[in-house]
Amino acid sequence: MxxxxxxxxxxxxxxxxxxxxxxxAPAGAGDGTPGAPILEAREVSKYFGSVxxxxxxxxxVTPGEVTCVLxxxxxxxxxxxxxxxxxxxxxxxxxxxxxxxxxxxxxxxxREAAIATVYQDLATIPLMAIWRNxxxxxxxxxxxxxxxxxxxxxxxxxxxxxxxxxxIDVRDPDQTVGTLSGGERQVLAISRAIYFGARVLxxxxxxxxxxxxxxxxxxRYVVQARDRGVAVVFISHNPHHAHPVGxxxxxxxxxxxxxxxxxxxxxxxxxxxxxxxxxxxxxxxxEIEAAIPPSPGERGAxxxxx
Amino acid sequence: MSDAAAAAPAGGPPxxxxxxxxxxxxGLVVRLLRRPELGALLAAxxxxxxxxxxxxxxxxxxxxxxxxxVASTIGIVAAAVALLMIGGEFDLSAGVMxxxxxxxxxxxxxxxxxxxxxxxxCTFAFAAAVxxxxxxxxxxxxxxxxIVTLGTFFVLQGVNLGVTKAITGQVRVGGLSEAxxxxxxxxIFGGTFWSPYDFRVSVLWWIAVTALGAWVxxxxxxxxxxxxxxxxxxxxxAVGVPVARVKVGLFVGTALAAALVGVIxxxxxxxxxxxxxxGLEFFYIIAAVVGGCLLTGGFGSVIGASAGxxxxxxxxxxxxxxxxxxxxxxxFYGATLLLAVLFNTAIRQRAEGAR
Numbered sequence: 001m002x003x004x005x006x007x008x009x010x011x012x013x014x015x016x017x018x019x020x021x022x023x024x025a026p027a028g029a030g031d032g033t034p035g036a037p038i039l040e041a042r043e044v045s046k047y048f049g050s051v052x053x054x055x056x057x058x059x060x061v062t063p064g065e066v067t068c069v070l071x072x073x074x075x076x077x078x079x080x081x082x083x084x085x086x087x088x089x090x091x092x093x094x095x096x097x098x099x100x101x102x103x104x105x106x107x108x109x110x111r112e113a114a115i116a117t118v119y120q121d122l123a124t125i126p127l128m129a130i131w132r133n134x135x136x137x138x139x140x141x142x143x144x145x146x147x148x149x150x151x152x153x154x155x156x157x158x159x160x161x162x163x164x165x166x167x168i169d170v171r172d173p174d175q176t177v178g179t180l181s182g183g184e185r186q187v188l189a190i191s192r193a194i195y196f197g198a199r200v201l202x203x204x205x206x207x208x209x210x211x212x213x214x215x216x217x218x219x220r221y222v223v224q225a226r227d228r229g230v231a232v233v234f235i236s237h238n239p240h241h242a243h244p245v246g247x248x249x250x251x252x253x254x255x256x257x258x259x260x261x262x263x264x265x266x267x268x269x270x271x272x273x274x275x276x277x278x279x280x281x282x283x284x285x286x287e288i289e290a291a292i293p294p295s296p297g298e299r300g301a302x303x304x305x306x
Numbered sequence: 307m308s309d310a311a312a313a314a315p316a317g318g319p320p321x322x323x324x325x326x327x328x329x330x331x332x333g334l335v336v337r338l339l340r341r342p343e344l345g346a347l348l349a350a351x352x353x354x355x356x357x358x359x360x361x362x363x364x365x366x367x368x369x370x371x372x373x374x375x376v377a378s379t380i381g382i383v384a385a386a387v388a389l390l391m392i393g394g395e396f397d398l399s400a401g402v403m404x405x406x407x408x409x410x411x412x413x414x415x416x417x418x419x420x421x422x423x424x425x426x427x428c429t430f431a432f433a434a435a436v437x438x439x440x441x442x443x444x445x446x447x448x449x450x451x452x453i454v455t456l457g458t459f460f461v462l463q464g465v466n467l468g469v470t471k472a473i474t475g476q477v478r479v480g481g482l483s484e485a486x487x488x489x490x491x492x493x494i495f496g497g498t499f500w501s502p503y504d505f506r507v508s509v510l511w512w513i514a515v516t517a518l519g520a521w522v523x524x525x526x527x528x529x530x531x532x533x534x535x536x537x538x539x540x541x542x543x544a545v546g547v548p549v550a551r552v553k554v555g556l557f558v559g560t561a562l563a564a565a566l567v568g569v570i571x572x573x574x575x576x577x578x579x580x581x582x583x584x585g586l587e588f589f590y591i592i593a594a595v596v597g598g599c600l601l602t603g604g605f606g607s608v609i610g611a612s613a614g615x616x617x618x619x620x621x622x623x624x625x626x627x628x629x630x631x632x633x634x635x636x637x638f639y640g641a642t643l644l645l646a647v648l649f650n651t652a653i654r655q656r657a658e659g660a661r
Binding site: 107108111117119124125126127128132135136137138139141148149150152174175176192 | 337340521525526527529530531533534537538541542543544545546547600604605
């Protein structure tokens with residue numbers, strides 16, 4: 001189907017600490033002179049009735065880079081990715097695909113442009129077998145006409161192979177996805193998207209429902225996808241997850257662009273501060289510190305009195 | 307199934323031997339427990355064995371011709387209803403549809419003088435149209451199919467009685483046997499085979515519909531989409547499954563299966579009653595649920611639904627064979643349903659790994 005996935009096996013060795021690994025950047029990435037963007041939004045706006053969901057937001061999505069979209073709840077992250085993935089059409093501004101203006105009429109059109117979206121809660125179907133989930137919507141078949149049927153052994157083989165490239169050992173592709181952990185499910189959805197040739201991979205809060213270890217699993221595969229030359233859009237409200245894997249950071253607040261930075265321009269703490277609205281966070285910290293006595297050991301006992 | 311082939315991926319990636327070794331750990335028992343129809347098949351066997359041992363006639367071929375007949379007319383629709391339920395929807399109009407289609411075929415043949423084959427063709431077209439309407443209403447409005455098809459159910463019941471009375475002046479359509487082509491149609495739909503036991507042809511239709519449904523569900527893309535549409539319609543849509551079309555298709559399929567039974571029953575009796583089919587929808591649902599279908603969709607089995615229909619058919623015949631009052635049938639059906647649901651829930655939790 002596509003030759004790219006063969007490269008993945010080589011990437012496995014440096015998985016030990018992928019999140020903080022210094023990566024071998026694909027051509028020109030990360031130093032402010034990136035390669036040609038696949039997808040670019042220019043001052044895009046979206047209105048729902050009288051509600052301004054998104055106003056003049058710009059971002060570029062480049063192969064071999066992770067573009068992080070950060071923001072609190074209601075910041076417009078979901079609206080932005082829904083525009084990128086064809087769920088909503090934008091009302092103002094421009095969307096460029098490979099430099100040409102475009103407008104997706106449906107998620108299918110975006111998918112045909114090799115833009116794959118993995119939704120946090122819509123990634124997989126728990127009661128279906130792993131292999132059925134993997135190929136859902138793009139099942140391999142043999143035969144023609146009414147005798148067209150699934151190529152089951154082949155499908156199972158591919159799933160086992162693809163998942164093992166991601167470092168997950170699928171014992172039995174017939175087991176239901178419900179038996180996998182939350183992180184593994186996200187990885188299944190990611191490896192599926194990459195297998196089917198995604199050039200742009202949009203991940204909608206892939207770690208927000210996961211524990212620390214599971215988040216680590218997912219972040220590792222975000223890095224792997226990037227190293228295979230996929231352009232990743234990583235939506236998160238957690239700067240601690242976004243900063244280690246991201247190459248560019250876009251922060252939204254209440255539908256507007258707060259700013260965009262490359263990794264060299266911003267530290268994790270600055271990122272967290274920007275997300276929380278800088279001064280706002282300082283005020284909040286002062287408030288909390290004033291309310292709670294500084295000694296951490298006695299916090300539980302004295303907290304109530306204070 | 308094909309695990310032997312799957313366990314040894316030809317030319318698999320180097321350094322992944324661990325995967326292959328661990329596959330063999332999944333035993334036959336686990337794989338069996340994962341099958342949704344397991345409970346229904348075991349129960350069908352137990353019920354059949356019970357009646358065969360405690361009555362004289364049940365275990366004979368004569369007896370079998372009786373209970374397979376009852377099971378077949380339930381099972382044909384139950385197989386389609388199972389697919390619909392796996393697809394996450396309900397059809398309460400399926401029972402009364404068997405009556406509507408029988409009446410329609412009868413009226414076309416007797417009142418309008420249609421050749422019976424033409425009448426059958428028109429009947430199937432009508433059923434497909436009703437299924438289409440059911441499906442489109444559910445898909446377009448997003449209303450629960452329970453409510454939409456409850457509406458269709460009562461509309462059809464009213465039409466059955468009203469139209470039949472208005473045209474014939476009574477509540478039945480008779481005299482189908484005088485229509486042209488009746489003989490050949492009866493052979494195909496309402497006849498018998500394997501004399502002297504005289505099994506009903508409907509049994510062959512039942513087996514064919516079940517086999518087709520099971521094959522579609524397990525082996526085709528559409529089957530994958532049906533399970534996905536019922537399991538999580540949003541996730542299915544997100545990966546490009548045409549959920550709406552799948553669901554509409556399932557409603558059409560259910561209506562066509564009901565029409566097949568309507569045609570079979572009317573040709574067999576050479577008449578149709580306006581009250582035919584009312585209440586049967588619950589039997590289809592019981593059969594499907596006993597067969598392992600989840601009410602919430604996304605999980606189930608066509609073979610299981612047919613095994614469920616077999617249980618209902620065996621009890622229907624077995625209880626009078628025992629000399630018991632036939633009213634006890636209802637108690638049996640209810641108890642079977644409850645036991646099956648409890649059993650299937652336990653099985654499914656095991657299959658899911660119960661996290």
